[in-house]
Amino acid sequence: MSGGLMLYNVLCLAVPFSVALLLAALGENFNQRAGVFNLGCDGIMCMGAFLGFMVPFTLKGGPWAAYGNLLGIGAALAVGAAMGVVFALVTVTFRASQGIAGIGLQMLGWGLAGTLFRHFVGGVTGVEGMAAIAIPGLSRIPFLGGVLFNHNALTYTALLLVPACWFLLYKTPWGLKVRAVGTHPRAADTMGIHVDRIRYQALMLGGAMAGLAGAYLSLCQAKMFSDDLVAGRGFIAVALVYFGRWSPLGILGGALLFSIAQSFQLSMQVWGIKFPYEFAVMLPYVLVIVVLAVARKARQLGPTDLGKPYNREMRF
């Protein structure tokens, strides 16, 4: 096998792998830019994955079957936004400690998805999922065509969301407000920005995107649901936000780095290079710790009030 073909295979796998991480991390970026550290991302992804699977699964064979995937994605977005509101209620309105609250939301989402799945479905069942759409013309470009232009609709959406999120964050009034409430909420408050309201909105958007990331996992990647489908990707997404220095482009780079590492490891097994399966699985998690240690100097680039609840009545 030539080196070029090997690279092609690795990259073709890497792009779909990166989508869930990318969507969740872009969403988490809005949360963190607004000053809220949402570790519940993983739990939201579980619920998104469950509903993304559940809706088309229930509609299968009915008159609405054709819209199953679309409705599933809609449900995942809605549940994500709803869980974002729950998290906002706890951390913004009640000003709870965000780290522990995030773990609580993660347990809630994970447990709820598992409970509902066991009750309504029970065993392992597949769904048809979303098919790949080759973009006419572009998909025939040698090398790049296969890597970039032969995927399902959600993959294209995720890639287009990178510039869209950048635009929203840096070129719109709302994006400026988000960055303001995460950097200096008191100053933002003085200028008449509703700090809590902006944080609610950012958490809803971030939650919806995490839900979408979950739906991608169940509808496009695995085409099924199980308890351990998400497998900590929500936490990896949070780490990617640090690694990407709170910029959509940096996050894209981080997501690609992770997925290339993952697809390289899978490809190595295909090529017959043997090492224990368990070590291959733990690789991305080790990578997260390394990435966090390396990216520590970037902290000053991030939102300065990250993780601090804002209390209007507090005096200094």
Add this chain to the structure above:
Amino acid sequence: MNKNKVLYSGAIILAVTLTAALLVALVLFAIGASPLETYKTILTGPLSDLFGVTEVLVRSVPLLLVGLGIAISFRSGILNIGAEGQIQMGVIASTAMALAMPHAPKAILLPATLMAGALAGALWGGIAGWLKARLQVNEILSTVMLNYIAAQVYTFMLRGPMLDPTELETGSGTPQSMRLPESVFLDQLIPGTRIHAGLILALVAAVLVWMLLWKTTLGYRMRAAGAGAKAARYAGVPVERYLIVAMLLAGGFAGLAGAVEVTGVHHRAIEGISSGYGFAGIVVALFGALHPGGIVPSAVFFGVLLIGADMTQRSAAVPANMVLVLQGVIILSIVSAQSFLRNPYAQERFFRWLARFSAASTKAGKGAKS
């Protein structure tokens, strides 16, 4: 603490419990189970006979140990979410220790086994502590990642180097280690049940943790580092060092819990041995107000919940994942309530409201009499 404050805290705790119970009842309702019946099964089922009570205590031993460790870390300002992985590391190390010298006398082997478990857990937790102190790696993320890594190491060990040779011969392929020598088993407290001497160990540990945190300089400094890192550093406390110490201790308690599970209950390393104790331990610690005096009853309470949830799975067809939902809701409610507990204005408002309410009700009472 004055009377008002106790009353206020009590009201908040009651409100938290009711909110959590109500939210979970909604979920139960959604999956078609009767909330009242399910709660009744969960809370009274496990306590209906002596065996049930001892089973609750068996579950509460690891919960108590893990919860104590987590309380130490939370009090020191470092959030240890990695107890699950630390337990598994403790299980591996203690099993390896017991299998390495099966003929040693009990007086040497048992302490050595427990120590090995605690040490392995401490090292695993210490990694996260060191990463936090030296490289400012967020401890929540690193401990969660270490959980996933430990889970893989654990399966690797059980399927590879530590696999029971007889499993290979019979070909059943259950991933589990060899049975430990009997000299390393913890004594049974009541014959015929599974309750073991680990209970006493855990209770002693609770007293020791209380003494450590509130009666020693080390504990005082750790709590100072947790209460206000900047102020503590200004007062000359090397905060980073105490972060590492706190994580070593937290991991050590989790590892000890793993060792106690092996030597007291399962007598070999099996798959799924920690069964969520690491996460439940967080809730136990928070529910016990991060104080050993609260964590002991809280561990027993969650022991009831875990056994009760198993029972509902059999009788009422409520999946056991429901426990995770319950834990998540409880965590969210507790951390939300803390903002009320800390807020003197909210307390004032509460008493004004209470005064108005009682005035209105006495007026109504007088009106009814006349």
